[in-house]
Amino acid sequence: MANRITSYLNSQEIPDILKKASVAVKGDLDGFFDGPQNFQALLRDALDRAKQQGVKEAIDKVAEGITEHLKRHIYEVIKTASLVESLAKKSLPNLQIRDCRSKFSFDLGWINVFFVINSSLEDEILFSNLLNGVEQAILKEHNFIIETFFVNDRDKEVDYPAIKNDYPFNIKTIELEKK
């Protein structure tokens, strides 16, 4: 093969580009490239493409993980809220749950559920005890740490903008979106 190339090289009829190609085959890569597209540039382009592909695959994987995470978090939040609501209806009929909101963090791993209630002080204390039972049940049955909080707005003007800021997700909205 090398002899044949050498013989072609010696021929005047061979175009310059083929002469350069044959030089490359012989091992002199630098001689093959003429102009901006050299070996380093090609390598850089290939690496860039690989990086882009890698980043895309990594993003897809992370997005898939987050979606799964999100679904699981939302499931636990709704489960907690539903459980609290049904237990409160049965055991604290005079207590009204006005709103139920949530916040969660994938990075830090916490899930908080917040209730705005309207009740007497005595029922407020019992509601806190009820939340303890729910938190323990979720930990035992689902192995999830969920924190539950509330504010009682009876005879008070609560800071709703702060509540919405701290707990941006409205459980009812999430439920509607799921349907």
Added chain:
Amino acid sequence: MPLGSQHVQQASHNIEFLTSFYKGHKYNDWSITVGFYSALHIIENAIFVKKQLTYKGKPITIEHADDLPDCAAQSKIPPPQNLSSTPITPHKFRNILVQENFPDVGDFYMLLYRESRAARYKKHQFSDNEVALLAKAPLGSIVDWSNKNFATSFVFNLE
């Protein structure tokens, strides 16, 4: 990490502070918060003194609530699914330990915890009756329980 005696000192300090302004009822929101932080140190002392606790029904040896993930791992108890490698606030671990191990005061402690968080949204509107029911009574019960079971001698008199 503080020793049990340091938690006792901090709890006494907080209770003294609470006593200094409670009766004026001008800072009822702060009564809730200081009440909670007094209870927190009483509970941490109880954890430190008792050491042999349970988590999800299984025995663990622990001195500080923050150590719960490590202690659970040593006892081969699977961690909660949403427990990340980034440490979360030890409040959550303490709450779990209190509710499981100190049922006599678990509800009181959790009430103080939640009320201290709710104070942010109540715009200083805690009434005198509220603060008596939601801070004074639960903290008083926790103090009595500690004095009885953990050889502490907290003085608690908000009358």
